[in-house]
Amino acid sequence: MRIFWTLLKREVSSAFLTPMAWILLFFLLLLTGFNFYAGVTGLNHGPTEVTVVESFFNTVFFWFSFLLLFPLLTMRLFSEEYRTGTIELLMTAPVRDSQIVLAKFCGALVLYAALWMPTSLYFLIFWWQTHLQAAGAMGAYFGAYGLVFLMGMFYLSLGCLCSSLTRHQLSAAVMTFCLVALFFFTGLLSFLSGQVGTFMKGLTITFSPIDQMTQFSRGLYDTRAVVWYLLMTALCLFLTLQSLQGRRWRG
Amino acid sequence: MITVQGLTKSYGPAPAIRDLSFSVDPGEIVGFLGPNGAGKSTTMKILSGYLPADSGEVRIAGFDIFSESLKARSRVGYLPENVPLYPEMRVGEYLGYRASLKGVRSRRVREKVEDAVQLCGLSQVQRQLVGTLSKGYRQRVGLADALVNEPDILILDEPTIGLDPNQIREVRTLIKGLAARHTILLSSHILSEVEATCSRILIINKGSIVATGTPDELRQRASVSLAGVVRLEVLTQAPSILLEELKALSSVSKATLLVESKGWATFELIPDGGDPRAEIFEESVRRGWKLRELSAREMSLEEIFTSYVPSSRDQSIRENVPAGNQPRMQP
Numbered sequence: 019m020r021i022f023w024t025l026l027k028r029e030v031s032s033a034f035l036t037p038m039a040w041i042l043l044f045f046l047l048l049l050t051g052f053n054f055y056a057g058v059t060g061l062n063h064g065p066t067e068v069t070v071v072e073s074f075f076n077t078v079f080f081w082f083s084f085l086l087l088f089p090l091l092t093m094r095l096f097s098e099e100y101r102t103g104t105i106e107l108l109m110t111a112p113v114r115d116s117q118i119v120l121a122k123f124c125g126a127l128v129l130y131a132a133l134w135m136p137t138s139l140y141f142l143i144f145w146w147q148t149h150l151q152a153a154g155a156m157g158a159y160f161g162a163y164g165l166v167f168l169m170g171m172f173y174l175s176l177g178c179l180c181s182s183l184t185r186h187q188l189s190a191a192v193m194t195f196c197l198v199a200l201f202f203f204t205g206l207l208s209f210l211s212g213q214v215g216t217f218m219k220g221l222t223i224t225f226s227p228i229d230q231m232t233q234f235s236r237g238l239y240d241t242r243a244v245v246w247y248l249l250m251t252a253l254c255l256f257l258t259l260q261s262l263q264g265r266r267w268r269g
Numbered sequence: 270m271i272t273v274q275g276l277t278k279s280y281g282p283a284p285a286i287r288d289l290s291f292s293v294d295p296g297e298i299v300g301f302l303g304p305n306g307a308g309k310s311t312t313m314k315i316l317s318g319y320l321p322a323d324s325g326e327v328r329i330a331g332f333d334i335f336s337e338s339l340k341a342r343s344r345v346g347y348l349p350e351n352v353p354l355y356p357e358m359r360v361g362e363y364l365g366y367r368a369s370l371k372g373v374r375s376r377r378v379r380e381k382v383e384d385a386v387q388l389c390g391l392s393q394v395q396r397q398l399v400g401t402l403s404k405g406y407r408q409r410v411g412l413a414d415a416l417v418n419e420p421d422i423l424i425l426d427e428p429t430i431g432l433d434p435n436q437i438r439e440v441r442t443l444i445k446g447l448a449a450r451h452t453i454l455l456s457s458h459i460l461s462e463v464e465a466t467c468s469r470i471l472i473i474n475k476g477s478i479v480a481t482g483t484p485d486e487l488r489q490r491a492s493v494s495l496a497g498v499v500r501l502e503v504l505t506q507a508p509s510i511l512l513e514e515l516k517a518l519s520s521v522s523k524a525t526l527l528v529e530s531k532g533w534a535t536f537e538l539i540p541d542g543g544d545p546r547a548e549i550f551e552e553s554v555r556r557g558w559k560l561r562e563l564s565a566r567e568m569s570l571e572e573i574f575t576s577y578v579p580s581s582r583d584q585s586i587r588e589n590v591p592a593g594n595q596p597r598m599q600p
Contacts (some may be wrong), residue, residue: 024369028355035357103353107414110317111370112343266321 022117029125039129042090046083046133053079054140070144071153072235075162076228081202084166088198089191091130092177095122096262100185109266119178119259126174134166157237165234168247169227173198175254182261202227270295270422270452271316276325278311285311286476289325295421298448300463301456302574303473309456310350312473313426316454317347330421343372346415346451350426352407356400360391360410363399364417371418385413389443405436412440416447423447425455429462441466460574472574499538499545502562503553508534511558518552520545533561540565 033039057073060066066073074080099105108118141152141159153159173194180193204222223229230243271293278285286308293299301309314320316327318334318341327334332341355363364382373381386392389409394402399410408428415423428444429437444466447453457463463470464484472480472487480487505511508529515524515536522541526534538545546563553560 020375021370021372024366028358028366032355032357102356103349103351104355105353106314106317106319106349107347107353107367110319110342110345110347110349111367112339112372113370114339266319 021113022121025113025117025121026124026128029121030128033125033129038090038094039133042087043133043136046087047136049079049083050074050137051140053077053083054137058144069151069153069158069235071141071158071162072232074140074152075166075235076231081228084169085195085198085202087130087133088170088173088177089194091126092174092181092194093187093191094181095126095178096181096258097185097187097190100265101187105265115262116259119182119255119262123175123178123255123258126178127171130170130174131167134163134170138163153235153237155237157239158235161234161237161239162231164239165227165231165243168244171251172201172247172254175251175258176201179254179258179261182258182265201225270297270330271454272326272328273312273316274326276312276315276327277323278308278315278320279323284476286315286473289473289476289478291471291478291481293422293452293454295452296448297469298444298453298455298467300467300470301454301473302460302463302470303456303458305458307458307473308476309458309473310426313347313424313454313456314349317345317349317424318342319347343418344421346418346420346423348411348415348423348425348428350430352411354399354407354410354414356398358399359396360399360402361386361395363410364413367414368417371420373418381417381419385417388416388446389413390439404431405433405439408432408436408440409443412443416451419450421452423451423453423455425453427457428455429457429459437462499540499549499565500562501536501538501549502560503534503536504532504559504561505534506532512536514552515549518545518548520548535562 054070054074056079057070057077060073061070096105099108109115138159144150144152153162176197177190177194180197181187181190183193184190204225224240224242225246230240233240234243273289273291276289277287289308289312301312303309311320315322316329316334318329318338321335327341329341330344332344334341358366361382364385365378368378368381368385369375386395389412391406391409391413394406399407402410408431412425412428415425425444429440432440441462444453444455448468455463455466467484469483470481470487471478501515503511508526511534512524512526515521515538520541520543521538523539525537527537528535538549544565546565549563552558
C-alpha cells in the first residue's frame with residue numbers, strides 16, 4: 019500500500035511539475051467559464067425548463083472540452099515511460115505490475131478531479147450573487163459531478179489502455195480520442211436511427227452520455243449507468259495490466 | 270549470489286542468448302564482455318527481472334527471478350543502459366522516490382538518500398533538476414539509484430558508456446569502492462574497462478559464453494604463449510628476405526612485417542613457446558644486423574578477446590574503444 023502511495027504521489031506531482039496540467043486547467047476553465055456565462059445569459063431571455071446546472075452540464079462547450087481532456091490526460095501515462103526507458107526502472111523495482119497500473123490510473127483520476135473541482139466555484143458565485151440555488155436540489159450537483167467522475171473513470175481507463183499499447187504519445191492520444199468518441203457517440207445513434215427498434219433505441223438512450231447527463235443533472239440517478247461505467251473501468255484496467263505484462267514478453 | 274542455468278531468450282526467430290550458464294559469488298566484480306549485440310543487455314534485463322527468459326533458471330540471492338520476482342528484485346540494484354531518469358524531478362527528490370519504491374522505510378529514506386548522494390558525489394547537484402544534468406552526473410544518479418536501498422547485488426549495464434576519460438576513471442573508482450559491500454555484475458564492450466575494474470571476466474559472443482576467468486587466466490589460456498608479442502626494428506635493405514630468416518628461427522612461430530620506413534623495418538613476432546629474444550640477439554650478432562628495438566610485451570586483453578571472438582567482430586571492438594583508453598591498450 020505504501021508503494022502504491024509512493025507511485026501515486028509521483029504521478030500526480032509529475033503532472034503538476036510539467037506544464038500540461040496547468041495548460042489543461044487554464045483552457046478547461048476558459049471554456050467552462052464561457053459555458054457558464056452563456057448558460058446564465060440564456061436564463062435572462064425568459065423562463066426556461068432547465069436549471070443552471072442542467073444547462074451547464076449539457077452544452078456543446080461542456081462536452082467538447084470534456085471529450086478533449088481524456089487523450090491529453092492519459093497519452094503520456096505509459097507511452098512516455100516506454101519512450102524514455104524509465105519503464106525498465108519501474109518494472110525492475112520490487113513493485114507489482116498491478117500497482118503500477120492502478121497508480122497511473124488513480125493519478126490521472128486525481129488530476130481529472132482536480133481539473134473539475136474549480137468549476138464548482140461557478141455555482142457558489144451564482145448563489146452568492148443571486149441568493150438562488152443553481153439546481154433544484156443538492157442531489158443535482160452530486161448527480162452531475164458524480165456522472166462526470168464516473169464517465170471520467172471509464173474514459174481515463176480507456177486512455178490508460180491506449181497509452182500502454184504504444185510508445186508514441188500521439189498514437190495513444192489519437193486512439194484514445196477515437197475510442198472515447200466511439201463510446202460517446204453510440205448514444206447519438208438514437209437520433210440517426212429514427213424509428214429502428216424500440217429495444218435498440220432504449221439501449222442507446224441508456225448508454226448515451228447526453229441522455230444520462232440529462233437525468234443525473236436533475237438528481238435522477240440511474241444505477242445501470244453507474245454499473246456500466248464501473249464495470250467498463252475494471253475491464254479496461256484489466257486489459258491495461260495484460261498489455262503491460264505482454265510488453266515484458268515482447269522485450 | 271547469482272546463478273544462471275541454461276538461459277535462453279529469443280526475440281522472434283532470432284536468438285539473443287543461447288543456453289547461458291554462469292554464476293557470480295558474493296563479493297565478486299564480474300565483467301560481462303562482448304561485442305555490441307552479443308546478448309549482454311538481454312542477459313542483464315533478464316537478471317534484473319525486466320524480461321522473462323524463454324527457458325532456463327535465474328536465482329538471485331537464492332530467489333527465482335521469475336516465480337519469486339519481488340523478493341529477487343528487492344535484492345538487486347539495476348542500472349539500465351543509457352540511464353533512463355525522470356527529467357522533471359530533482360536529484361534528491363528522485364532518489365527519495367526510488368528509495369521508498371524499493372521498500373526503504375519512510376523515516377530512513379532521508380538517511381539512505383544522503384548516503385547514496387555522498388557515495389556518488391552528488392551533493393553539489395542534489396537540488397538540481399535531473400533533466401539539466403550532464404551525462405556524467407546522470408550516470409552517477411543512476412548508480413545512486415541502483416544502490417540507494419543497499420541491495421546485495423548490483424547489475425550495471427554499460428556503466429561508463431558515453432562518459433569522457435576523466436568521468437570514466439571516476440566511475441571506475443566508484444565501482445571498485447562498492448565491491449566491499451555489493452556483488453557486482455557489469456557489462457561492457459570495452460576491454461580496458463573490465464580489465465581495470467573486474468576480478469573475473471565472462472566473454473560472451475553471439476549469445477553464448479566463449480571464455481571465462483580472471484584477466485590473467487584468460488591471457489594464459491589464450492592460444493598464444495605467455496611471453497606475448499616481440500617487436501623488432503632492424504635496419505635492412507631487403508625486409509622480405511629478413512622476414513623469411515626470422516620465420517626460420519626455432520623460437521618464432523609467426524612473424525609479420527609491420528612497417529618499413531627509411532630502411533628501418535619493424536617486425537612483430539609471435540614466439541613459439543618461450544622467449545625468443547636471446548636467440549634473436551645471437552642471430553643479429555652473427556649476421557651483423559643493426560637493431561633499434563627488441564622488446565616483448567604481454568598480450569593485451571584486446572588481443573585475447575579477438576582470439577576468442579571471430580574476426581568479423583573485432584573491427585567493431587577496436588572502433589568502439591574511446592580515444593582516452595587507447596594508450597592503456599598499447600603499452
